[in-house]
Amino acid sequence: xxxxxxxxxxxxxxxxxxxxxxxxxxxxxxxxxxxxxxxxxxxxxxxxxxxxxxxxxxxxxxxxxxxxxxxxxxxxxxxxxxxxxxxxxxxxxxxxxxxxxxxxxxxxxxxxxxxxxxxxxxxxxxxxxxxxxxxxxxxxxxxxxxxxxxxxxxxxxxxxxxxxxxxxxxxxxxxxxxxxxxxxxxxxxxxxxxxxxxxxxxxxxxxxxxxxxxxxxxxxxxxxxxxxxxxxxxxxxxxxxxxxxxxxxxxxxxxxxxxxxxxxxxxxxxxxxxxxxxxxxxxxxxxxxxxxxxxxxxxxxxxxxxxxxxxxxxxxxxxxxxxxxxxxxxxxxxxxxxxxxxxxxxxxxxxxxxxxxxxxxxxxxxxxxxxxxxxxxxxxxxxxxxxxxxxxxxxxxxxxxxxxxxxxxxxxxxxxxxxxxxxxxxxxxxxxxxxxxxxxxxxxxxxxxxxxxxx
Amino acid sequence: xxxxxxxxxxxxxxxxxxxxxxxxxxxxxxxxxxxxxxxxxxxxxxxxxxxxxxxxxxxxxxxxxxxxxxxxxxxxxxxxxxxxxxxxxxxxxxxxxxxxxxxxxxxxxxxxxxxxxxxxxxxxxxxxxxxxxxxxxxxxxxxxxxxxxxxxxxxxxxxxxxxxxxxxxxxxxxxxxxxxxxxxxxxxxxxxxxxxxxxxxxxxxxxxxxxxxxxxxxxxxxxxxxxxxxxxxxxxxxxxxxxxxxxxxxxxxxxxxxxxxxxxxxxxxxxxxxxxxxxxxxxxxxxxxxxxxxxxxxxxxxxxxxxxxxxxxxxxxxxxxxxxxxxxxxxxxxxxxxxxxxxxxxxxxxxxxxxxxxxxxxxxxxxxxxxxxxxxxxxxxxxxxxxxxxxxxxxxxxxxxxxxxxxxxxxxxxxxxxxxxxxxxxxxxxxxxxxxxxxxxxxxxxxxxxxxxxxxxxxxxxxxxxxxxxxxxxxxxxxxxxxxxxxxxxxxxxxxxxx
Numbered sequence: 001x002x003x004x005x006x007x008x009x010x011x012x013x014x015x016x017x018x019x020x021x022x023x024x025x026x027x028x029x030x031x032x033x034x035x036x037x038x039x040x041x042x043x044x045x046x047x048x049x050x051x052x053x054x055x056x057x058x059x060x061x062x063x064x065x066x067x068x069x070x071x072x073x074x075x076x077x078x079x080x081x082x083x084x085x086x087x088x089x090x091x092x093x094x095x096x097x098x099x100x101x102x103x104x105x106x107x108x109x110x111x112x113x114x115x116x117x118x119x120x121x122x123x124x125x126x127x128x129x130x131x132x133x134x135x136x137x138x139x140x141x142x143x144x145x146x147x148x149x150x151x152x153x154x155x156x157x158x159x160x161x162x163x164x165x166x167x168x169x170x171x172x173x174x175x176x177x178x179x180x181x182x183x184x185x186x187x188x189x190x191x192x193x194x195x196x197x198x199x200x201x202x203x204x205x206x207x208x209x210x211x212x213x214x215x216x217x218x219x220x221x222x223x224x225x226x227x228x229x230x231x232x233x234x235x236x237x238x239x240x241x242x243x244x245x246x247x248x249x250x251x252x253x254x255x256x257x258x259x260x261x262x263x264x265x266x267x268x269x270x271x272x273x274x275x276x277x278x279x280x281x282x283x284x285x286x287x288x289x290x291x292x293x294x295x296x297x298x299x300x301x302x303x304x305x306x307x308x309x310x311x312x313x314x315x316x317x318x319x320x321x322x323x324x325x326x327x328x329x330x331x332x333x334x335x336x337x338x339x340x341x342x343x344x345x346x347x348x349x350x351x352x353x354x355x356x357x358x359x360x361x362x363x364x365x366x367x368x369x370x371x372x373x374x375x376x377x378x379x380x381x382x383x384x385x386x387x388x389x390x391x392x393x394x395x396x397x398x399x400x401x402x403x404x405x406x407x408x409x410x411x412x413x414x415x416x417x418x419x420x421x422x423x424x425x426x427x428x429x430x431x432x433x434x435x436x437x438x439x440x441x442x443x444x445x446x447x448x449x450x451x452x453x454x455x
Numbered sequence: 456x457x458x459x460x461x462x463x464x465x466x467x468x469x470x471x472x473x474x475x476x477x478x479x480x481x482x483x484x485x486x487x488x489x490x491x492x493x494x495x496x497x498x499x500x501x502x503x504x505x506x507x508x509x510x511x512x513x514x515x516x517x518x519x520x521x522x523x524x525x526x527x528x529x530x531x532x533x534x535x536x537x538x539x540x541x542x543x544x545x546x547x548x549x550x551x552x553x554x555x556x557x558x559x560x561x562x563x564x565x566x567x568x569x570x571x572x573x574x575x576x577x578x579x580x581x582x583x584x585x586x587x588x589x590x591x592x593x594x595x596x597x598x599x600x601x602x603x604x605x606x607x608x609x610x611x612x613x614x615x616x617x618x619x620x621x622x623x624x625x626x627x628x629x630x631x632x633x634x635x636x637x638x639x640x641x642x643x644x645x646x647x648x649x650x651x652x653x654x655x656x657x658x659x660x661x662x663x664x665x666x667x668x669x670x671x672x673x674x675x676x677x678x679x680x681x682x683x684x685x686x687x688x689x690x691x692x693x694x695x696x697x698x699x700x701x702x703x704x705x706x707x708x709x710x711x712x713x714x715x716x717x718x719x720x721x722x723x724x725x726x727x728x729x730x731x732x733x734x735x736x737x738x739x740x741x742x743x744x745x746x747x748x749x750x751x752x753x754x755x756x757x758x759x760x761x762x763x764x765x766x767x768x769x770x771x772x773x774x775x776x777x778x779x780x781x782x783x784x785x786x787x788x789x790x791x792x793x794x795x796x797x798x799x800x801x802x803x804x805x806x807x808x809x810x811x812x813x814x815x816x817x818x819x820x821x822x823x824x825x826x827x828x829x830x831x832x833x834x835x836x837x838x839x840x841x842x843x844x845x846x847x848x849x850x851x852x853x854x855x856x857x858x859x860x861x862x863x864x865x866x867x868x869x870x871x872x873x874x875x876x877x878x879x880x881x882x883x884x885x886x887x888x889x890x891x892x893x894x895x896x897x898x899x900x901x902x903x904x905x906x907x908x909x910x911x912x913x914x915x916x917x918x919x920x921x922x923x924x925x926x927x928x929x930x931x932x933x934x935x936x937x938x939x940x941x942x943x944x945x946x947x948x949x950x951x952x953x954x
Contacts, residue, residue: 028819032924034731037559041550042529044819046516060588063512066533078511085589087506087596113546113553124556131559138734140924168924170734181734246610247648254651291508292500367737368860372871372891375653378952380869380891382862384737403860403867403893405951431926449951450893450944454737454864 001069003108006049007151009069013076014153016053016060016083018095020300022289023149024048027110030142031120036127043113050289051079052297054095057088059297061290089298091291091323096301098155099285108147111163115143119167119189126198130171135202138170143189148287156301160283163187166425166434169194170385171201173208177455178398180204181365181385183226183425185434187279204364204386210397212389214451220360221446222353222390223411225424225438227366228341231379231408232271232438233429234369236339238377239309240294241318241328250377250409251318258318260330265313265412269343273336274306279423280435282337296321299334307333310412338435343418350440353419355393361446362388362395365427366404377407381428382452401455402448417442457576459635463493463621467535468633472625474537475519478544480627484521484528484551486564487544488626490775491517492818494618495584499591501613504599506592516818519544523551525561531819565801565809567778569629575772577636578765579666583617586667591615594670595641598681602645605685610646615639615670616662616918618930622775630777638662638768638930639669640918641677645684649692654888656688657873659709659855661915662930664766674766687874687886694886697875699947703850704892704940705843710872711831712915712933713856718896719751719758720829720933721922722865723785724812725794725804735924737863740896741791743804749791752900755834758786760795760827762811767828768916768930773811775822780811785829789901797824816927823923828916830934837908840937845881846905851890851945852876852883856915858891869893871948891946902943907936 001009003023010021026046032039050063053076060082064075116123119141130137143165150158165186172179180201186192223231244251244258251259275284286302288295299321308316317333325332354362369381380403387399419440426436472489479487495513499506517540518531528551532543599611618638625631640662646655660675669675706714721739726732728739741749751758762769762780773779776798785793796806797813814825844852855873862868875890876883894902916932 028925030925031554031557033557034729034733035560038526038554038557039731040529040821040823041527041554042531042821043546043550044518044531045533046531046819047533050512059509061508061510063510065514066516066535068535082509082511082588085587086509087592090505090507113550116553120553120556127557127559136730138730140734142925168734172730172733176730176733176738179733246646247653248646252653290498290510293502293507297508367863370858370860372858372869372948373889373952376949376952378948380858380860380951382860382867384863401862401867403862403869405869405946405948407952410953431921431924447951447953449869449946450867452862452867453740453895454862454866 003149004105007149009072010051010076011151011153013073014053014080016055016080018054018153020052020095020152020297022050022287025108025147028142028144029111029113029115030140031116032140034138035136036131045110049075051076053079053083055083057092058083058086059089059291060086061297063289091296091298091321093298093322095152095154095298096156097152099301100157101159104157104159111143111145115189116141119192122194126194130198133202134174135205136172136174138172139168141167150287150301152301158285158301162283164434165189166430167192169197169201171198171205173205178205178208179385179455183427183430185423185425207388207395208386208398212397212399214399216402216448216450218445218447220444222350222357222360222362222440222442224350224363224440225422226427227363228438228441229424229426229436230366230369230428231411232339232341233426233433234379235377235408236309239318241320241324241330242293244318245328249374251315258328260315260318263314264310264409267343267415267418268312269310269341269412269418270308271310271341272306272308273338274340275304275336277338277340280338280437282435286334294319294335296323302334304334304336307336340437341439342421343439347418347420347439349420353417353440353442354390357390357393360390361399362390367428369428372405377409378405379407380405401452403450403452404447405449406447411443414445415441415443459574459576459633468623470537471517471535471540475540475544476625476627478541479519479521479548482545482548484523484548486522486627488520488624489517490818491623493621494817496618499595499615501595501599503610504596504603509588514817518818519547520821521547521551522562523548524555526551526555526558527562528554529821562799563802564798567798567808570773570777570779571629571631573632575634577664577770579637580673581667583637583639583667584619598643602681602684607685607689608645608647612644615641624775624777626777632773632777634772636664636771637666638664638918639666641670643681645688647688647692652692654688654692656684656691657855659873662768662918664768664770690886691874691888694888696889696949697887697945697947699945699950701942702945703847704943705840705847705850705852705937706940707854707937708913708915708935709855710853711935711938713859714870715829715831715933715935716917717859717861718865718868720826722896723794724824725796725800726824728794736922740864740866745791747792750789751786751791751897752789753903754789755906756786756789756900756903757832758829759783759832760785760810760829762827764828764932766914767932769826769828769932774813775815776809776813778809778811783810795824795827800824814929816929820925820927825922825929826920826931828932833909833912833936834906837906837936840907840911843905843907843937843939844878844883846939847878848880850878852878866895868896889948891948893944893946899940899943902940903938904941905939907938911936
């Protein structure tokens, strides 16, 4: 049974008032390596059916993998039963529709280990080069292809193909005291130049041959695009309209309401999402497998378009469902699976920003980022894989790692330079979020709370 | 004793395994294993006593892992026919062939006795999936409504996560195991904006390897704990901000379990210590050359790994490489004496047999070394929590976990909590807020002056410890007593934020 047939049969089987059916056809291929050798690898296939039944205002959601044709009726019946037993959902709205994707009938094509057919030998060659040069390479390459078919009793027949690839490459000295990391997001690995990435890491390991110890304190700091992505993604995830309206977050207005419209930054910075953004394309409609604070199953299929979360330094929108938009009196702006940050025109590259730095720290990545206080969005975390001291426009050596305590909202207000945006891979959140375009930023007083001995 | 569900046993487990393993043998695999797994999970979320979202999901599939020419190959599939299983085995061998280009170290596994035809079921009374959804929603809504009646509470969030995991494993050595276990985690959080602040207070009930009986009086008294939340929240909102500086700490098990998890559990995973996690979660300061010599903590510190503890989240009879699970020492008298192992790691470092720590969180993932229930042992005649507090002139008593972060070699950590009580002259005097404690792992554990007795011991834990690439989540428990630490750095989080 094809995914499209599964959708049609499940919709026909449902006895609920309304029904949404989502079929996710997934395939993955990955290589994981450490110390210039392979550690694990694999290919997988998956198929997941999610049936969302609506009876009155009650919703039942049942999700099953690997459903055989003879099991389909049971899955639909379970969702129908759950919808009858459920109390009324406060986010209940008429289903979205109708709309049909032009490629609805096209079969889903899986990825395979073949996606690495050119990359794997290049990686093996990089291992050989690294071994000769007394470096150890560690990392992970993954390609995931998910095709989602979304159908509804309201006439939706939408389809989305989402390729997600990433390469993470970490080089270390043999004694593990020097470390450098880089990563790239890709749609198909054809654009990954592993030798060039390894050469960049070798340069940074050379920088680290001179070691400098610095105490905790507030430092002028250059934050690279990958780290800016990790911080802004946390901000984005924390931008739920309902939580803000309930007074729970940094985007809550004291006394009630949200801070939409308030200035967050003196810089004309823009934080946005766009499903059609080149190289980071993502689903152009809402896909909600379950309800929650920031998503509603009733919004499935809702069209998505370019959305500014921060515009000209001011908070422009929060993550909304149709329900929360009514509660807050703001526009319906659902979450979108990519994030773009831009500053004023003419932003400089990170290398140019280094060249104009009198004295400051240059980060490589941030790690283990966790929320300390939701009302200020104070985050803690650590630097890793290279913090460098810049003096008179030159990197003069590697500095010890630090634990930081900072809020990305506070950083927006304090940053003194926004560089040129580029495609980047978030370091910490790449398990969940890979589609990002970010600039480097300069912060005059980044709070390095304590020293971390880790190298 | 409970039995494995008949509908799982009715799946063509043996036929699929035979087809896959034979195909792998035919294609020259030196080793092959087959794992068919079904993981069923249900999550409920309520806000202000109303159902906000629920999801009943399962994941069913199987995996074939091979070693061919000294290289791993792994493939996973979902079609339950012998032909499809054989094809997945072929894919696994093909993966090994492609991957050989990047492999420079032949894979071998530590020997393990054959365990043929064995079954194991965890200790629980009521299968959580036998309870109707509406009954669960009604119970959580009832607790939430009770809290909402209290004027000291603005909002209430409630959640319930339940999992049933069923696994069939077979390998070319002749082992085959069939296992089933459940786990449950209810949480209630009361929230309020007052005194110019917003804050919340959450139940401390840990996730447990128990069934639905956990919500109805077995293993935890939820009504009593829920009833205390408004008062605790009100006190927290009115509490003064902590003065930063060094304090003596009495840490309750509801907080200390997470510190154990991060600073001992992950640090003593041998794959981390050997660099296999280096590009992701990181390595460990507890490197292999320090085995037997590293003074991890004070001489009263004894830590075990144990996948046999009753109601433990990592508890199971056999791991995902067919290894019989056991209890083993990690820290003895304050010294590092052991690591958590899988079969490859054990052989690689000449440590004898694996201690059974291989785990995959789904049929689509390869088993990697995951955490056993790593626990700090109580002192057999040790003091009560109150006695520990009585030994402190100026300090803090910390309960409940909240924020956590540790560096990639497990040195520098920072934790917050649910409640912080000021201790003055041996007595608790009231809550303070805006607290985080920050330390280096070995400094912290060496500052432990006393551990409580068995009467203070609680099995805490997490349902979703993350590790590996592609990312996997594992359930794990950590038992510990209350413990006393001297001179730990306390931060004021408001000041840290620049306010």
